Amino acid sequence: MGAGHGHGHLHPPPASRRVRRVVAAVIVPMLVATVVMLVTLWPREPTPTDPSGANDRRLGTVTALQVRECAPDEVVETPSGVTVSRCGSVTVRLTEGTEAGRTVQTEVPSGPGSPRADVGDDVVVLALTDPADPSSRRYAISDHQRGVPLAWLAVLVAVAVIGFGRLRGAAALAGLAVTFAVLLLFVLPAIVAGQSPLLVAVVGSATIMFVVLYLTHGVSVRTSVAVLGTLASLVLTGAMAALAMDLTHLTGYGSEDASTLGIYYQDVDLHGLLLAGIIIGSLGVLDDITVTQAETVAELAAANPAMSRRQLYRAATRVGRAHIASVVNTIVLAYAGASLPVLVLLLGSGRGIEETLNSEFIAQEIVRSLVGTLGLVAAVPLTTALAALVTAGRARRPAAEAAGEPTPRPRPADTDPPAAVVVVDPALLTNPWEEPPPTGRR
Numbered sequence: 001m002g003a004g005h006g007h008g009h010l011h012p013p014p015a016s017r018r019v020r021r022v023v024a025a026v027i028v029p030m031l032v033a034t035v036v037m038l039v040t041l042w043p044r045e046p047t048p049t050d051p052s053g054a055n056d057r058r059l060g061t062v063t064a065l066q067v068r069e070c071a072p073d074e075v076v077e078t079p080s081g082v083t084v085s086r087c088g089s090v091t092v093r094l095t096e097g098t099e100a101g102r103t104v105q106t107e108v109p110s111g112p113g114s115p116r117a118d119v120g121d122d123v124v125v126l127a128l129t130d131p132a133d134p135s136s137r138r139y140a141i142s143d144h145q146r147g148v149p150l151a152w153l154a155v156l157v158a159v160a161v162i163g164f165g166r167l168r169g170a171a172a173l174a175g176l177a178v179t180f181a182v183l184l185l186f187v188l189p190a191i192v193a194g195q196s197p198l199l200v201a202v203v204g205s206a207t208i209m210f211v212v213l214y215l216t217h218g219v220s221v222r223t224s225v226a227v228l229g230t231l232a233s234l235v236l237t238g239a240m241a242a243l244a245m246d247l248t249h250l251t252g253y254g255s256e257d258a259s260t261l262g263i264y265y266q267d268v269d270l271h272g273l274l275l276a277g278i279i280i281g282s283l284g285v286l287d288d289i290t291v292t293q294a295e296t297v298a299e300l301a302a303a304n305p306a307m308s309r310r311q312l313y314r315a316a317t318r319v320g321r322a323h324i325a326s327v328v329n330t331i332v333l334a335y336a337g338a339s340l341p342v343l344v345l346l347l348g349s350g351r352g353i354e355e356t357l358n359s360e361f362i363a364q365e366i367v368r369s370l371v372g373t374l375g376l377v378a379a380v381p382l383t384t385a386l387a388a389l390v391t392a393g394r395a396r397r398p399a400a401e402a403a404g405e406p407t408p409r410p411r412p413a414d415t416d417p418p419a420a421v422v423v424v425d426p427a428l429l430t431n432p433w434e435e436p437p438p439t440g441r442r
Helices: 002-007 017-041 147-192 197-217 221-248 256-264 270-303 309-338 340-348 353-358 360-391 396-402
Strands: 057-068 076-078 081-083 087-094 103-107 122-130 133-144
Touching: 017 147, 017 197, 017 221, 017 360, 087 122, 087 133, 103 133, 147 197, 147 270, 197 221, 197 270, 221 270, 221 360, 256 270, 270 309, 270 360, 309 340, 309 360, 353 360
Parallel strands: none
Antiparallel strands: 057 087, 057 122, 076 081, 087 103, 122 133
């Protein structure tokens, strides 16, 4: 009865001192190497930027809108048919810079993809100067200001995460901030500065992994197991990605954005940049898998302290298989969703399936999905084996003590219980027909 009551409140027992020392002996050198490489690769010079056009942007608010019927020569023809644009004028009050407070007139944005401005909208206005007459300036609405809606959306997400996850949710948000900081302050500037994208991606991913996992899940052996499993899986993912890119002859110039990047930043290795993107993209899913497997092994060991390493590995692997089955589909859908406009464009081009799959843009997305899947599949047995190795055999004593029972000794399952000892009255051996005395047997 006591054991049944106690098991409901069991927690995974702490690791032994020997296990903690072994794990620390592996983790600490990796952490030190990551910090050293982070300091070494940290960009010393400011990131080169293209300031052209920065002074042409204005922020403003739409104060009036006048829409009229478009004239025949104002109708925009598209490949799919005839599209009638909105025609008229928009009054915008500028709210920033030396022209703040000034009211300007612009044409109603027209054409496919143009912003649809209404009264009260905060917009971005371009000030276009006539090259023939620098004193002549024309204004055009180019985009909406999205800062306020995005801020409110971020606040809503933060409230939801902290409300449900409490301290763990707050730690997850702090980890998300660290991820953005590492990407914006280290990874991107270092790549633009001409550093190896692959090396930068590995160091940046390791930095994110150490900070986020320990910040979110605490400093423990279980978290360290997840870190080791993630790092090992990242190494395998990088090796498989490099091999796949070599076999499929990917260059990194598969998209228009990559080609433009190659023109403006000629020191950037686009082949390495593609490989770096695969590694960083895999990290977000790998840490989910590894943390789940480490936690699963710990909970199984706490629930049943008698489980051996092999039993823990098999039970947790079954959970990992179910997780992998759902995550694989998630990876493919994530890449397909991000590339949906290009997929639609390729479908409308009239190319066959074989020719479409052979294009570099589609091929590199396929490589991302397949390599990411292989990394996830490798993460489950690696992390589960490590977790079972450091967890099994140390849960029996704390579990029994928590239930108020003596520590059980292991006994083979096929051993019969000891037979009861019977003391026989010697009188029975001499006269079996005689009634035995009331005391003499037990």
